[in-house]
Amino acid sequence: DQQVKQNSPSLSVQEGRISILNCDYTNSMFDYFLWYKKYPAEGPTFLISISSIKDKNEDGRFTVFLNKSAKHLSLHIVPSQPGDSAVYFCAATDGSGTYKYIFGTGTRLKVLA
């Protein structure tokens, strides 16, 4: 029972273009969502977050969109750079106060120079 799904295992994008990474969830109790970026042999690093009371959050080249009715969020990277090549995980948590996150399976982004 996968509560957080990333259906695209990989994505290739040309440098300078937009990268769109998608994530779907099933648990309507989730109220906070994060995106993490992971390079090989390193731990994941926090990228951007969004609360369920918002539908958009921007931070520089990164924007996360949340569609609660569709239980869908997406990460937009504009413009994409070769250094963005990594595995991206979305994660979600409910309001239980334990702050435990359920992670998706990840999408490997490759930005081509």
Added chain:
Amino acid sequence: NAGVTQTPKFRVLKTGQSMTLLCAQDMNHEYMYWYRQDPGMGLRLIHYSVGEGTTAKGEVPDGYNVSRLKKQNFLLGLESAAPSQTSVYFCASTPGYYGYTFGSGTRLTVV
């Protein structure tokens, strides 16, 4: 400021051996977590702690035990290692809603 430190970084165990993975954080975070990462499976929560002296089971707790005797340390134990426990283990901590700080991982191979 070291953040979250995991030791060891690599380990090879024989089936049936035991070991303890150590996670130490210097950020005074209340909440700590152990995840494992397997190909195609993402990160799955093994155990977590909401404060010193507390532990709770996550999604995949079987075969593991944990302890949080000190706020800064979260130990993950394998009592009798099995090949299915071959994985990369990540420790994480957080003060609350603002996401985790992860360690750099421990790559464990059980042969």
